[in-house]
Amino acid sequence: MYPDTLRYSKDHEWVRIEGDVCVIGITHYAQDELGEVVFVEIPEPGQEFDAHEEIGTIESVKAVAEFFTPVAGEIVEANEALADSPELINRDPHGEGWLVKVRFSAQSDLDGLMDSAAYEKFLEDGE
Amino acid sequence: MSENTLVRRTPLYDAHQAAGGKLVEFAGWQMPVQYSGVLQEHRAVRTEAGIFDVSHMGEFRVAGKGAETFLQRMTPNDVARLKPGRIHYSGLLTEQGTYVDDLLVYRLAEDEFLLVVNAANSAKDFAWLQGHNDAGVTLEDVSSDYGLIALQGPKAEGMLEGLTSTDLTAIRYYAFEQGEVAGRPAIISRTGYTGENGFELYLAPEDTQPVWDRLLEVGGPEGLVPAGLGARDTLRLEAAMALYGHEIDDSITPLEAGLQWVVKLEAADFIGRQALVEMKEAGLARKLVGFNVEGRGIARQGHKVVADGEEVGFVTSGTFSPTLEKALGMAHVPVSMAATGTTVSLDIRGKVVPAVIVDLPFYKRA
Numbered sequence: 001m002y003p004d005t006l007r008y009s010k011d012h013e014w015v016r017i018e019g020d021v022c023v024i025g026i027t028h029y030a031q032d033e034l035g036e037v038v039f040v041e042i043p044e045p046g047q048e049f050d051a052h053e054e055i056g057t058i059e060s061v062k063a064v065a066e067f068f069t070p071v072a073g074e075i076v077e078a079n080e081a082l083a084d085s086p087e088l089i090n091r092d093p094h095g096e097g098w099l100v101k102v103r104f105s106a107q108s109d110l111d112g113l114m115d116s117a118a119y120e121k122f123l124e125d126g127e
Numbered sequence: 128m129s130e131n132t133l134v135r136r137t138p139l140y141d142a143h144q145a146a147g148g149k150l151v152e153f154a155g156w157q158m159p160v161q162y163s164g165v166l167q168e169h170r171a172v173r174t175e176a177g178i179f180d181v182s183h184m185g186e187f188r189v190a191g192k193g194a195e196t197f198l199q200r201m202t203p204n205d206v207a208r209l210k211p212g213r214i215h216y217s218g219l220l221t222e223q224g225t226y227v228d229d230l231l232v233y234r235l236a237e238d239e240f241l242l243v244v245n246a247a248n249s250a251k252d253f254a255w256l257q258g259h260n261d262a263g264v265t266l267e268d269v270s271s272d273y274g275l276i277a278l279q280g281p282k283a284e285g286m287l288e289g290l291t292s293t294d295l296t297a298i299r300y301y302a303f304e305q306g307e308v309a310g311r312p313a314i315i316s317r318t319g320y321t322g323e324n325g326f327e328l329y330l331a332p333e334d335t336q337p338v339w340d341r342l343l344e345v346g347g348p349e350g351l352v353p354a355g356l357g358a359r360d361t362l363r364l365e366a367a368m369a370l371y372g373h374e375i376d377d378s379i380t381p382l383e384a385g386l387q388w389v390v391k392l393e394a395a396d397f398i399g400r401q402a403l404v405e406m407k408e409a410g411l412a413r414k415l416v417g418f419n420v421e422g423r424g425i426a427r428q429g430h431k432v433v434a435d436g437e438e439v440g441f442v443t444s445g446t447f448s449p450t451l452e453k454a455l456g457m458a459h460v461p462v463s464m465a466a467t468g469t470t471v472s473l474d475i476r477g478k479v480v481p482a483v484i485v486d487l488p489f490y491k492r493a
Contacts (some may be wrong), residue, residue, distance in 0.1 A: 035357070038447040039425050039454070057476070059425050061165040062357050064476075085237055092428045 174282030175350030185249030220399030322366025447465025
C-alpha cells in the first residue's frame with residue numbers, strides 16, 4: 001500500500017526525493033479519509049514556503065482539508081492535471097495524484113519523515 | 128461502560144457494517160456517511176435509485192380529542208385542512224416566529240397524528256411540545272418503535288411495486304398508506320429529501336433490516352445502491368430543501384427562509400404567529416437565496432457574504448454539486464442583494480470570490 005520509495009509525514013503527506021527537488025502528495029490514508037476530491041487549490045510555481053506551512057487546500061464534496069509542505073523551499077511545479085481531474089488524488093494518490101514539486105532548502109527537513117514501515121505503524125497505532 | 132453505548136445504533140447498523148459503510152456519529156447516532164462514495168451514490172439516486180437509513184429521525188404520536196387543536200397551536204401550517212392519509216410539511220416555532228425545528232405531520236386518523244422531527248432536535252422538540260400540552264392530549268415519543276428507510280430515485284417506484292400489495296399509484300405526493308412491504312407491516316409514504324420520486328417506509332425495528340435486504344436484492348441488479356448522509360445532504364441541497372442548523376434555526380423565520388407557504392396566518396393562532404404578522408407588515412430585511420460560485424473554490428456553511436469589506440450575509444450550505452458539476456450553495460442576504468442575477472462576494476477562507484444569485488431549486492426532476 002505505501003511504497004518504500006516514499007517518505008511520509010505525520011500530516012499524511014508523502015515525499016519523493018528527486019535530486020534537490022521533492023515531489024509532494026497526500027497519502028492513500030488521507031485521500032480515503034477525505035473522500036472523493038472535487039477541487040484542489042495549489043500554489044503557483046515561484047512561491048516559497050517554510051516547512052509545515054499550509055500551501056493549499058483539497059476539497060471533497062463534504063469536507064475541506066489543508067495540506068502542508070513537509071519541507072521548506074520554492075514551488076517549481078504544480079500538478080496542472082488536477083484542475084480538470086482532481087479525482088487523480090483518489091485514483092492514484094502516490095503517483096499521478098501528486099500535488100507539487102518543491103526545491104527544498106534544508107536537508108534536515110527530510111530527517112523527520114518516516115519510511116513506509118514507520119508510517120504504517122503510525123497509522124496502526126491510531127496516529 | 129464503553130463510549131459506544133452512548134451513541135445509538137439504528138436497526139440497520141449491522142447492514143451498514145457489512146456493506147462497508149463509513150460510520151460517523153451524527154446527532155447521537157452511528158450513521159453511514161457514505162458507502163462507495165458520495166458522488167457515485169448521489170448520481171445513482173438521480174439516475175436509478177438509492178436506499179437510505181433514516182431511522183435516526185424522531186417520531187412523536189399525538190392523539191386524542193384535542194389533538195388537532197393542539198397542533199393548530201403548535202405548528203404554522205393548517206392542520207384542520209390535513210385529511211387522514213395525508214402529510215404536510217410544517218415546523219415548531221418560537222414566539223419570535225423562529226424555528227425550534229421543522230417537521231412532517233402525518234394525519235393517521237381524525238384524532239391521531241405522527242410528527243417526524245430531526246434527530247438532533249428530538250429531545251428539545253418533545254420537551255417543547257410537552258411544555259405546551261395544557262389540554263393534556265396524548266403525546267408519546269415513539270421513535271424507538273420505528274426503523275425508517277428512504278427509497279429514492281426514478282426507479283424507486285418500480286422496485287417497490289414488486290414487493291408490496293399496496294397500490295402505489297394511489298399514493299399521491301405527501302400521502303401515505305398503512306400497508307406491507309416484503310410481508311412486513313409498513314407505513315408507505317410518498318415523501319423524501321432528494322428531489323426525486325420515492326418513498327419513505329416506516330417499519331418495526333425488527334422488520335427494518337429484512338426489508339432493507341430484500342429491497343437491495345430486488346433493486347440491486349437495476350442499479351439500487353445504499354446511500355449515506357453525505358449524498359442525502361448534496362441531494363437535498365440541489366433540491367433546495369432546508370436543513371435545520373443550516374437554512375433554518377432559532378434565529379430564522381419561515382418567511383426569511385422562503386418557506387412562507389407553510390405559514391397559514393389565517394388558520395389559527397399558532398405560536399409565533401404575531402411575530403410573523405409583524406415581520407410581514409414591516410417587510411423582510413433578509414432572505415434565503417441560491418448562488419453559483421463564479422470564481423475558484425467551494426463556499427461552505429458559515430462563510431460570509433461581504434460587500435465593501437463588511438459582512439452582509441452568510442452561507443447556510445455550500446457544496447460541489449454532483450449533478451451540475453459546480454460549486455453552489457444557499458445564503459441569507461439582504462433583500463437588496465436577493466434578486467436573481469445579482470453578483471455578490473463571498474469570503475472563502477480569506478479569499479473574496481464572486482457568486483451570482485440564481486433561482487431555486489438548483490435541480491428539478493423532469
